[in-house]
Amino acid sequence: xxxxxxxxGAPGDxxxxxxxxxxxxxxxxxxxxxxxxxxxGLLYAEREELQSGADAAAVAVAKACVNGNNVTCRAAxxxxxxxxxxxxxxSDGVSNATLCGRVPTLPSGSGNLxxxxxxxxxxxxSCIGAPPPAPQPFxxxxxxxxxxxxGTILPYAFAQTVVGAPGSDVGACSRVSxxxxxxxxxxxxxxxxISRREFDAVYSxxxxxxWPDGGHRARRSSEVTLLxxxxxxxxxxxxxxxACGGPRGGFGFxxxxxxxxxxxxxxxxxxxxxxxxxxVRPRVPNGCGNRIANLHDNLTPIAVPLFNSTTTRDxxxxxxxxxxxxxxxxxxxxxxxxxxPRHSSDLTGAAGCPGSDPRxxxxxxxxxxxxxxxxxxxxxxxxxxxxxxxRTIG
Numbered sequence: 001x002x003x004x005x006x007x008x009g010a011p012g013d014x015x016x017x018x019x020x021x022x023x024x025x026x027x028x029x030x031x032x033x034x035x036x037x038x039x040x041g042l043l044y045a046e047r048e049e050l051q052s053g054a055d056a057a058a059v060a061v062a063k064a065c066v067n068g069n070n071v072t073c074r075a076a077x078x079x080x081x082x083x084x085x086x087x088x089x090x091s092d093g094v095s096n097a098t099l100c101g102r103v104p105t106l107p108s109g110s111g112n113l114x115x116x117x118x119x120x121x122x123x124x125x126s127c128i129g130a131p132p133p134a135p136q137p138f139x140x141x142x143x144x145x146x147x148x149x150x151g152t153i154l155p156y157a158f159a160q161t162v163v164g165a166p167g168s169d170v171g172a173c174s175r176v177s178x179x180x181x182x183x184x185x186x187x188x189x190x191x192x193x194i195s196r197r198e199f200d201a202v203y204s205x206x207x208x209x210x211w212p213d214g215g216h217r218a219r220r221s222s223e224v225t226l227l228x229x230x231x232x233x234x235x236x237x238x239x240x241x242x243a244c245g246g247p248r249g250g251f252g253f254x255x256x257x258x259x260x261x262x263x264x265x266x267x268x269x270x271x272x273x274x275x276x277x278x279x280v281r282p283r284v285p286n287g288c289g290n291r292i293a294n295l296h297d298n299l300t301p302i303a304v305p306l307f308n309s310t311t312t313r314d315x316x317x318x319x320x321x322x323x324x325x326x327x328x329x330x331x332x333x334x335x336x337x338x339x340x341p342r343h344s345s346d347l348t349g350a351a352g353c354p355g356s357d358p359r360x361x362x363x364x365x366x367x368x369x370x371x372x373x374x375x376x377x378x379x380x381x382x383x384x385x386x387x388x389x390x391r392t393i394g
Contacts, residue, residue, distance in 0.1 A: 045091075046170045050143040053089035054174035055392060057082040057097055058141040062176040062390045065103045065113065065139060067208035067369045073103050073113045078139075086143050101139035102131070114139065125171025127394035136381030138177040138393065145170045175394035180319055180384035181372045184263040184303040188372070190295065191259035191288055192363075193270060193315045194251045194323065196306040198224050199367060199385060208386050209368045212299040212324055216346055219366050223326060223347045226251045227354060228361045251363065252315065254305075259288035263305055269314040270305055289330065289341075292363065296325040296343060301370045303387050320387035327364040329353050 061082050065073035079099050086097035100117035104110075117140050120126035125142065132138055206222045229250035254261050255271040263270075295302050301322045307315035327345035329352055344351040345364040353362035369386045380391060 046145060047172055049090050050086075050095060050145070050170060050172035051174070053086035053095055053097065054141045054143040054172045056089055057085035057099075057143070058139055058174040058176040058392070059390055060085050061099060061101075061139045061141065062178055063371055065101075065137070066178050066371065066388050066390065067210075067386065070105055070113065070207065072210050075099070075114055078114070082141050086141070096144040098142045098144075099139065100142075101137070102134065103137050103139070104135065120173070125173060127173040127175040129394050131175065132177060132381060132393065136177060138175055140173065140175045140394075142171065142173045173394070174392060176390055177380045177393050178371075178384070178388045178390045179380040179382050181387050181389050182264065182266045182320075184320060184372060184387060186260045186262040188303050188370075189260055189263050190291060190302045190304050190323070191254045191261050192251045193254055193305045193307045193317070194226060194321065195229075195249045196308050196318050197249050198226060198251075199306055199321055202367060208322075209324075209366050211301065211368055211370070216299070216324070216326060216366075220347045222366045223345065223364055224366065225350065225354065226363045226365070228252065252307075252310075253288065254315075259286070259291045263303060263320055265305055265317045265320055268317055269311075270307075270317050271314050292325055292328055293340075293343070296327065299324065301368050303370070303372075306385055319383075319385045322368050322370040322386035323365050324368055325363060325365045328362065330361045 061078045064078050064081060067073075079097075082099045083095075083097045086095045087093055089095075099114065101114040102116070103113040105113055117131060125144070127140060127142075131140070202222050202224055209219050209222055210217075227250040229252060253259075261270075294300075301324050303320050304323050305315065305317045306319055306321050308318050309316045326347050327343045327350065329343075330341045342351070347364070347366075350364060353360040367386055369388060371388055371390050373389065380393065
């Protein structure tokens with residue numbers, strides 16, 4: 001009997017818990033604890049959604065602006081893109097997104113395609129650190145609370161009742177920049193090197209074209225015709241027999257039997273193939289013709305090195321570009337011709353190569369951009385040729 005009494009408590013303690021709860025409720029202590037727990041949790045959840053929206057929006061805008069194209073990076077266009085990604089990451093489908101940054105115009109680079117960024121708001125709503133110095137490009141997206149009714153305050157669930165606080169404005173920020181890549185895996189490459197002269201000529205007129213997105217669209221003015229050139233050999237002939245020469249335009253084949261070399265331009269040199277006899281036919285890497293045909297049929301933007309000059313054995317490489325094949329022309333004399341051996345340009349209808357030499361081989365296409373996973377081998381802000389990585393920096 002004594003044990004049961006101990007377990008049940010003393011008779012005089014009965015009702016003490018009810019009295020304590022009544023005191024806490026009358027003093028709003030429990031409501032205050034609920035407000036602290038639930039309302040603060042809602043604020044954290046809101047900020048997580050806003051931060052996710054800002055990150056997604058900043059990356060999407062950076063990919064649209066990465067080529068500096070005056071069309072794809074128009075402020076009105078990318079502002080709508082930023083809002084779309086920010087809204088998709090909000091549980092209620094609504095948020096307030098503002099966009100700013102530094103993306104030079106083409107061809108002079110003297111203007112800015114985005115509105116400049118003002119002073120940060122401070123606290124958690126600001127990006128980390130200061131924007132990068134010019135001329136490094138960047139985009140910045142700032143997101144804030146927005147309700148379905150257009151308000152900018154997140155209402156409190158309990159604090160309104162306890163202390164009359166209406167709610168809080170929650171914000172987030174994401175800053176993204178980009179730069180060239182130095183390495184590309186073999187599955188994303190084509191075994192040719194293109195003269196930088198060809199790239200510079202079209203880039204100075206039109207910049208880089210947008211990603212194909214299922215079709216080439218109207219890009220006639222930006223298409224180039226890349227004619228095969230025997231690399232120039234200073235001091236006379238270069239391995240494989242015969243002298244080589246010619247202007248520094250067009251393209252040449254890299255030394256890789258599968259036409260899918262892993263690119264690493266960190267040392268600035270890449271070997272090339274010379275004709276066995278320049279009076280007969282060039283040596284085309286095995287499978288290179290079919291690779292060109294497949295890339296064309298699938299509208300695949302592919303990584304290729306750009307060369308400034310050559311030595312007796314190497315291309316001196318400036319960087320990595322991204323090229324879309326729109327056609328080609330070859331003859332049956334080629335060791336590994338495409339099948340079929342020719343395809344008229346999708347854009348201009350061209351069906352042959354300049355010049356009268358029947359052994360000529362040419363590729364039609366245009367330069368675009370492609371975002372690669374670059375790891376630590378890429379430098380933010382350096383000039384690029386279309387093969388880029390995008391990284392969050394604040």
